[in-house]
Amino acid sequence: MKNxxxxxxxxxxxxxxxxxxxxxDEDIDCSAYEDSVTALSEFSNSEFxxxxxxxxxxxxxxxxxILEAHKLNPQTKFLIYTGSSDYKLSKELIxxxxxxxxxxxxxxxxxxxxxxxxxxxSTSL
Numbered sequence: 839m840k841n842x843x844x845x846x847x848x849x850x851x852x853x854x855x856x857x858x859x860x861x862x863d864e865d866i867d868c869s870a871y872e873d874s875v876t877a878l879s880e881f882s883n884s885e886f887x888x889x890x891x892x893x894x895x896x897x898x899x900x901x902x903x904i905l906e907a908h909k910l911n912p913q914t915k916f917l918i919y920t921g922s923s924d925y926k927l928s929k930e931l932i933x934x935x936x937x938x939x940x941x942x943x944x945x946x947x948x949x950x951x952x953x954x955x956x957x958x959x960s961t962s963l
Contacts, residue, residue, distance in 0.1 A: 841865065841866070841867050842866045842867060842887055842888065842956060842957065842960045843867045843869075843884065843885060843886050843887050843888075844861055844866050844867065844868045844869070844886065844887070844888050844889070844890065844956060845868075845869055845870075845871070845877060845880075845881060845884075845886040845888070845889040845890070845891075845914075846858055846861075846868055846869070846870040846871065846889075846890050847870075847871050847872075847874060847877045847889065847890070847891045847892060847895070847900070847903060848870075848872070848890075848891075848892040848895075848919065849872050849873065849892065849894075849895050849896060850892070851872070853892070853919075853944070854870045854871075854872060855870070857870070857890065857919075858870045860949050861952075861953070861956075864953050866953070866956060869884070869886070873895065873896060873897060874895050874896075874897060874898035874899070874900070874902070874903040875897055875898060877903065877907075878898070878903060878906055878907060878910075881907050881910060881911070881914075882910050885911065886911070886914050887913075887914060887915065887959070887960045888914065888915050888916070888917065888956050888959050888960055889904070889907065889914060889915070889916045889917070890916075890917045890918075890919050890952070890956075891903055891904055891916055891917070891918055891919065892918075892919055892920060893918060893920045893922060893925065894920070894921070894922075900918060900920070901928055901930070901931060904916045904918075904931060904934075904936075905930055905931070905934070908934050912934070915940075915959040915960075915962070916936060916940065917940050917941075917942060917952070917955060917956075917959075918936075918940060918941045918942065919942050919943075919944060919946070920941065920942070920943060920944065921943070921944040922943075923943055925941060925943075926938070927940075927941065
């Protein structure tokens with residue numbers, strides 16, 4: 839199996855670290871960022887297959903990041919990981935192919951759900 843390249847973007851250190859450790863234990867190659875500006879800069883230099891993005895971020899929110907990243911690499915798939923229980927995808931995110939099935943709410947009960955979805959998305963590329 840190929841090594842999946844995953845971007846994690848969350849400004850909460852504990853969430854970011856826990857996600858990174860878990861996915862690395864699942865043999866997923868992770869790069870984790872706390873702010874969207876740095877993540878976008880790195881995104882332009884790497885070929886991430888999947889990104890997990892928090893919505894509430896300083897400077898550039900998660901939706902803005904996904905839309906900018908999509909312009910750089912339309913092949914990358916994104917999952918939103920948010921603490922907003924009533925979040926609905928914007929029309930712009932729907933237009934780039936995201937669905938409500940790409941939205942996960944914190945805290946997630948089973949990380950296996952994430953792993954399964956990441957592997958599913960990476961094999962569809």
